[in-house]
Amino acid sequence: MSEVNEATTEATSSHNDVTLEALVRVANIGLSIGVTLSVGGALVSGILASGKEYMESVADLFEGVNEQGEHLASIYRRFAEGVYSEAIPDDANIEFIHLKDATIYHGTTDFNISLWRGKLSAVDGFSFGTLKK
Template identity: 35%
Template sequence: MSMGPGAMKDSILEFFVQAANKHDFSLDITLNVKGAVITGTIISAKEYFDTLSEIFEDGDEVAQMLSDQLVDAGEAAQSQDNPEACFIHMKDTKVYCGDSKPTPSKGEILWRGKLSEIDGFFLGKIFDNSNKKA
C-alpha cells in the first residue's frame, strides 16, 4: 500500500489496527521503529482518545475543552467509513533504545505512531523486571 514516494506500510499490521478500530480487538505486539523497540498492546483509536481525554476532564476550562475534543476524535475515528488506517495506538507501552532500561520504566503509557514509519513487528510483548505479567 503506497502512500507516496518511498512511504509504505505493512498490510498485515494495518489489518490488526483496523480490527482494533472496528471491533475493539486488542493484541500484544512489539514494533521495530527506526532502531527503537516499542512493546505494548494495540488498542482502538477510540480507546486511545477516550483514555487520553480522562487526563484532562477534571481540569480547568481549557482542559475540559481538550477532553471534549479528544472524545469527539475517538468517536470520529470509530465511525470512520474509510477502512485505511494511518496510525497505530497502543497502551502499556515501553520503548527500548539499545540495552538500557525501557522509557518510561513505570506507569501505564499510551503511544501513537505512524504505520508508515514501522520497520517490522512480532506478536507478543517484551517483559522485564519492571513489567508485571497479567
Template identity: 35%
Template sequence: MTEYVRSWYVPIIETESGAEMVDKITIENDETAQSLQGKGNQDWFLENTISGIISLGVEFGITLTVNGLIISGTLINGKTYFEELSKSLKSASKEKGDFADVIGEQWAGFKAIYEDPDEESENKTPSHVSFIHLKNAHIFAPGQQAMPTEEGILWRGKLSSVDGFTIGVLSKN
C-alpha cells in the same frame, strides 16, 4: 495478464455470527496482490492485521521496532485511544474550564473519526490504517531502562514509521 495463486494463513475474519478462524486467503491476480502492498512504505501485513483485528474490537499485545526504539504495549483502536486520552487529560484537570479540561473535551471529539455512522452495516470495511495506537506502552532504547518505568502510556505513531513488529508484549524486567 498472468494469473497465479498465493496463499498465507490469516487468523480471523468477521462473519455474521462473530469472529471466525480462516484457513487461507487466495490471491488470484496481480491487481489483487498489488492492493495488499499497503500505502507508501507501510507493511501491508501489519496494516491488514490492524484493520481486521481492530474492526472486531479486539485488543492484543504487540511490540514494534520504530527507528531503533522498541515500543511494546496493547494495540487498541483509534476511538479507544482518543477516549482514553481525553479521560487522562480531564482527570488531570483541577477545575472545569481549565486547559486540561478544555483540551480533553476537544480531543474526545476526535474519536468520531473512528466511529462507523452505520453500525448495522453488514458490509463494513475498515478504512485505510495510517496510525497505530497502543495503551500501556513502554519504550525501550538501547542501554536504557524502559520508559516509563511504572505504568505504561498511551502511544500513537505513523504506521509507515514501523520497521518491524511481533505479536506479544515485551517485559520491562
C-alpha cells in the same frame, strides 16, 4: 488479474506492512493483542488499542485537571466520536497505530508510558507479544 496478483500488487505498492495494517483494522473494532514494534531503532511494546479507545483515554487524562484540560478533553472526545465512531471502511487509508500500556525500549533504557500513537508507515517491523524484563 487474479486475486493473488491483486493482493501482491497491493502489498508491494503500499507503504505499510499489510499484515500490520490488517491488525490495526481489527483493533479498531475491538481486538486487544500484545505487539512489539521496531520504530526508528527503538522498540515499542504494548497492547493494540483502537483509535477510539486511544482518544477516549487521552481525554480521560485531561479531564478534571483544570479549565484548559477540560477543553482538551472535549476535543479528544470529539475525535473519538467523530473520526472513530464508525467502522473504518476497508478501502480507507490507515495512518496511525495506537498502543496502551506501552513501553519504549531504546538502548539500555526503557520508558513506561500509558498510551502511544505512531505513524503506521514508520514501523520497520513487528512481532506478536509484549516484551518483558
